[in-house]
Amino acid sequence: MNKHIAVLAGDGIGPEITASAVQVLEAVAKTYGHTFTFEPLPMGGCAIDACGEPLPAHTVERCLASDSVLLGAVGGPKWDALPGDKRPEKGLLGIRKAMGLYSNIRPAKLWPALAEASPLKKQLIEGGIEIVVVRELTGGIYFGKRGAYDDERMGRTAWDTETYSQKEIERITRIACELARKRTGRVISVDKANVLESSRLWRKTVHAYAERHYPDVTVTDMLVDNAAMQIVKDPAQFDILLTSNMFGDILSDEAAQVTGSIGMLASSSLGDTSCGLYEPIHGSAPDIAGKDIANPIATILAAAMMLRDSFGMTAECTAVERAVGDVLNEGWRTADIFSDGTRKIGCREMARRIAEHIA
Ligand code: IPM
Ligand code: MG
Secondary structure (H helix, E strand, C coil): CEEEEEEEEECCCHHHHHHHHHHHHHHHHHHHCCEEEEEECCCCHHHHHHHCCCCCHHHHHHHHHCCEEEEEECCCHHHCCCCHHHCHHHHHHHHHHHCCCCEEEEEEECCHHHHHHCCCCHHHHCCCCEEEEEEECCCHHHCCCEEEEEECCCEEEEEECCCCCHHHHHHHHHHHHHHHHHCCCEEEEEECCCCCHHHHHHHHHHHHHHHHHCCCCEEEEEEHHHHHHHHHHCHHHCCEEEECHHHHHHHHHHHHHHCCCHHHCEEEEECCCCCCEEEECCCCCHHHCCCCCCCCHHHHHHHHHHHHHCCCCHHHHHHHHHHHHHHHHCCEECHHHCCCCCEECCHHHHHHHHHHHHC
């Protein structure tokens, strides 16, 4: 197959980790007889520097014309003082919105070789953990109306709004239920329905939709504060965790750390077409950028998800995941997942070894 992939390397460690994923994709292409072409495009802080805005129109156009998009990470102290709508993060939110990517899947799984890296007690994780966070990605408070004003009595005041419509909730519920059918048939929907009106609509809509279209799927509810506690208390109870944009952002970081390192967690973002966006869930880590010590595995696993979910290349996806597992089993570690008795290597060396295992 021929596939054209837009690459938004972004900022900080973004260029190193996307280069690693491209190297692995090239090994896949060679081994399986595909042709992948890669088109680098500016987005985030680097786009602000090069074009004066975080998401140039040309980048959006080219992403929409590609078969899929590979993304590194955006942001850094250099752009922190910019106003909200000029920040690098605005580029990321903008490309998700422009591509209609409302469904964000973040599988947090415990790699047996990395059990040591989990901060949780052994007996909590020995049965294995795989929490698949299904995060609504183009609605909620990250996209709601906002503003700031000077209040006579209270001083400077700012506000953001959380808005959800039935349609937005239904389409992400469908994604969670479809995934549930392929797994344990269970969905835990996380909200704050004891306080928020938008959460009450969320809960009501999730149940009505699932009961009507997926009577074989069991949906239970959990309040977000309790969910944050349960993820560290009994992570194995979770399979699919369906939630809103902000709660998903927060809980996916927590779920990632429980499995060892945020440097291992990949994500897919899809809408109604097969053209998706694939990225690690971690940030641009400006403090370690350019030092060749970042963990490229999350981005490599994101590329694997692209192969399966956008290109239908199931065997190729499995080959990448197996290669990652093999390299970990051999004891190779980047600094974030290093423990006694393992061998520390850099970002480039990790990518090289994974690519080598694919051939
Ligand atoms: C993530 C990130 C982004 C988000 C930021 C960088 C805008 O935290 O992908 O989880 O909040 O979605
Ligand atoms: Mg986040």
